[in-house]
Amino acid sequence: MLELRGLSKHFGGVKALDRLDLTIDEGEIFGLIGPNGSGKSTTINVICGVYPQTAGSVLFRGELMNGKPPHQRLRAGLARTFQNIRLFPTLTVWQNLWVAQNSPGDIARQGFLPRWFGTTRRTRQEIAELLELADLGHKSDELAANLAFGEQRRLEFARAAAARPKLLLLDEPAAGMNSQEIDDLSWRIRRVRDSGVTVLLVEHVMELVMGVTERIAVLNFGHRIAFGTPSEVQRNRAVQEAYLGTSAAEAGPADGSA
């Protein structure tokens, strides 16, 4: 499904990613973990075309993504969320999902028509399903800016799902969440996967990663230092040294995106 070949991203002298090879199979929930600054967010940003890679290539469903702008990658089936939530604050919850929908036929037909009569039944039904997925049905006409933190996270998740992607990239979706919210998020991730979406989860919160992923790659200083099932990775000595034993508890909002 997604194949990274020798992917490197250097910021000046800093090698945020250094010859990373990674293959994600269709239908799995793949975890990407690593200490702060290990290159996880950079990986997502390069996959989605926010940063051009320094070397290497991104292949998605056999198609070379190198050089394509983010909106084309989305149309190819790559959708993402952001580590620091990026909604459209002065749009309503409903509108946030509306602009993220991605079926060209419907857009051509309804692009310039007002919501009350210009939306197709499919559009309304899909948005209703997304609102239900995000548990935001009762807030549909609220401005995104007025949502609580947890609601904003859920809306962003639903917005990424709105494009009906083939691969969903989640950049630290559990940051700042309590146990209950993490359980909800696991359910949500599984539900999206069961609808046929592959998931790449970048996360610090081990409770979520260990519970929901099927395979995990561990990054440190832009290199992949381990790879395997959650239990294999947990037993891996290099991983314990680099990450799990020492800095897992310090998971903070700052990360290797710079």
Add this chain to the structure above:
Amino acid sequence: MAYYLGLVQLIGIHTLLGLSAYVLMLTGQLSLGQAGFFAIGAYSAGILTVIFELPVLPALLAGALIAAFFAFLVGFPALRVKGLMLVVATIAFSEFVRLFFFNLSWRVPRGDISVGPDSTNGFREIRYFVANGWSAFEITAFVWIFVILVMALLWWADRSRAGAVLRAVGEDELAAQSVGINLTAVKVAAMTAGGFIAGIGGALYAHTATYIDHLTFTVLLATFAIAYPILGGLSSVFGTLVAVIFIQGVLVEGLRFLGDWRNIVFGLLIIAAMNLKPSGLFDAPTARMLKRAVGLDGRG
């Protein structure tokens, strides 16, 4: 009476100018090029009615299309830059247009005299309305048909997915790209629409003023163009209209009795307005209050 109708026409024309900047500002672009598009619309439509002797309606539409075409061309290079760089780039465009018309001399004989743009002396014979016996009232109605049409279209668009896309781009370009929005297409489309609206405004201006020269289209005019939506706020097209009435009707005309004090009070009132209503004269709370007052509630 003629004075008041003239003021109403001016308010209509400046509303179009302000709305042309409003469309761009929805996408987060601050352009001082609107005076240039306004000038292109004014000169093109003037040349078409004076030299080619077209009726005013096709001349106006052609002027708006020509302005839109130039806006489209300017859109591609200009939108590669953002913020202050875009402001500078669009000032350069505006000045280029102004200097082009400053130098444009295209005189054709008409009876005993010659007509057409006469470089530094301006373009003096745009007398379509007078020659065809339009009353001041008819001219005012003609102007406002376009104002209302443009406002209705923008109000409509704001309730469509396209309008939400414009605002999405204005709020967060990275997030907009990540949900599949083509930034270049959206920004160039907004620039083109803005050029078209400014072109209509310019064409109407040329024909109501009957005389234009390059000094009309300076950076000051471009500053007014962006001042209206900034003062009026971006929550609705009505904000721009309210701001134009406030600036042109109340501040510029209403304060004339103050003589030399006018400019000082003008400045003070703008500062006061921006402090009291930081997100625009016609911001969301005001809109909600008005909606409740007329019994309409809920968003489109």
